[in-house]
Amino acid sequence: MILFNQVAIVGTGLIGGSIGMALKKNHICRQVIGVSFHKRSIDLAKRKKAIDTGSQSLKIIKDADLVILATPVELILKLAPQIARVIKKDCIIIDVGSTKEGIVAKLGKLFPNYIGTHPLTGSEKRGIVNAKEDLFKNSSCLLTPTRNTAVFVRKRIEELWVRLGARVFYLSPDKHDEALSFISHLPHIAAFALIGVIPGKFLNFASGGLKDTTRIAASDSELWTDIFLNNQKNLLRAIHEFEGKISLIKQAIKKKNRKLLNKILAEAKSKREAL
Amino acid sequence: MILFNQVAIVGTGLIGGSIGMALKKNHICRQVIGVSFHKRSIDLAKRKKAIDTGSQSLKIIKDADLVILATPVELILKLAPQIARVIKKDCIIIDVGSTKEGIVAKLGKLFPNYIGTHPLTGSEKRGIVNAKEDLFKNSSCLLTPTRNTAVFVRKRIEELWVRLGARVFYLSPDKHDEALSFISHLPHIAAFALIGVIPGKFLNFASGGLKDTTRIAASDSELWTDIFLNNQKNLLRAIHEFEGKISLIKQAIKKKNRKLLNKILAEAKSKREAL
Secondary structure, eight states, X not given: OOOEEEEEEEOOSHHHHHHHXXXXXXXXXXXXXEEOSOXXXXXXXXXXXXXXXXXXXXGGGTTOSEEEEOSOHHHHHHHHHHHHHHSOTTOEEEEOOSOOHHHHHHHHHHOTTEEEEEESOOXXXXXXXXXXXXXXXXXXXXXEOOTTSXXXXXXXXXXXXXXXXXXXXXXXXXXXXXXXXXXXXXXXXXXXXXXXXXOGGGGGGOOHHHHHHHGGGGSOHHHHHHHHHHTHHHHHHHHHHHHXXXXXXXXXXXXXXXXXXXXXXXXXXXXXXXX | OOOEEEEEEEOOSHHHHXXXXXXXXXXXXXXXXXXXXXXXXXHHHHHTTSOSEEESSGGGGXXXXXXXXXXXXXXXXXXXXXXXXXXXXXXXXXXXXXXXXXXXXXXXXXXXXXXXXXXXXXXXXXXXXXXXXXXXXXOEEEEEOOTTSOHHHHHHHHHHHHHTTOEEEEOOHHHHHHHHIIIIIHHHHHHHHHHHHSOGGGGGGOOHHHHHHHGGGGSOHHHHHHHHHHTXXXXXXXXXXXXXXXXXHHHHHHTTOHHHHHHHHHHHHHHHHTO
């Protein structure tokens, strides 16, 4: 069943491109339009059948029934006013940004038919070149409605994500950012810091443990600088908690407190096993 | 080619059991004998063809040409004097413990034909039930000779590990423990601390990033308590470095220092990509 006539994706990278591929594969809309500042990204998106047509200009999205903002957070905030001037009146807008409080506050004012969404998937890899049509299969997607979100917008966007393969959860924008500071942003901080302190001369001996623990440190640095600064308040609190736990473990090692150390590790183990 | 007549493995768990399976599969010795305090472990090791025969008593190792100590570090230190009283004079001894300074100092005195080894492989899973014959294929194994290690011992044990599938590197015991504090022990600390601070209510939303970053936090808590305390001095220094990097990132986020933050993340990214 067709859910939208024309869908426009602004930002045809890993997430935007994968959405396009999944939209077309699952016959969710009649036409997918792509916007990217990079002509190569548009060309590749066409070749990967992520979009039917594309442009470097936002004018192309004027007839879209759904616009998906899939650029980094800072660019979503910057492009939103221009997009508001182009789209037709009953167009639905979503974004897929990794932080939500700031975006939802701004976009909720600009667009009458808006809801924030955040697919919890992705990769340390970026770009349309890594896009794939099943990226959202068996993933989770967080929707962040506000009291102003119309029911028909929420329902259609829930259906969209379900048809893309995701389980949908609802969270307020502030709870979303708190949750993400712990389950995504803090792990990235830990991974960046961890690989950062390993002396180069020992990297030869890296085994599976170090590789897994630091995989996400290969993520794009500008994208994550952006995300960290956009979730500053929550993230500083999460880092504080993490520092406290590290310090506790350090003290137990310093004092050779075997019992306390084993207790901390055993609690962590059972929590990890429940994941 | 047969490298040893009879090999005894003390501790038929994940590592010991996998060594047994690989020894037999690759025809490296004529007979494999297993010792474990747990009768079930011996029975299962026999069934998995990791050992030919086994016992809960150390007496069974008296005719072995090679004894492999594959118990946790504390138990290696505890069993070593008993083993020294049982073995024949020209028996070669190795251990596979995760820390080396303390073990090599003690075992080097007890056994004339000893060399420390550390296969850098394994899993968050334990026990003979998870043992597999190809565990060491394409892995690295660190050998930690001292000035007292006889050349024939070093050569035969190097050949043993190469035939088990590993690349062999040589490090002094103290360099080994320094290297491991960074490439293995610190990542475990980070993983245990990270999962430890994630609020339970958010675990539902865990995606690949958190799962990979904390996989090794499912490791055995007693084993790792043991390892952390046995590498106290190096590990405290590695934790100190890690805390410093976390603090630097935190300050950059606090001060919204985009340039510094991006620089730290970009350095980490390029280091991770080189892994």
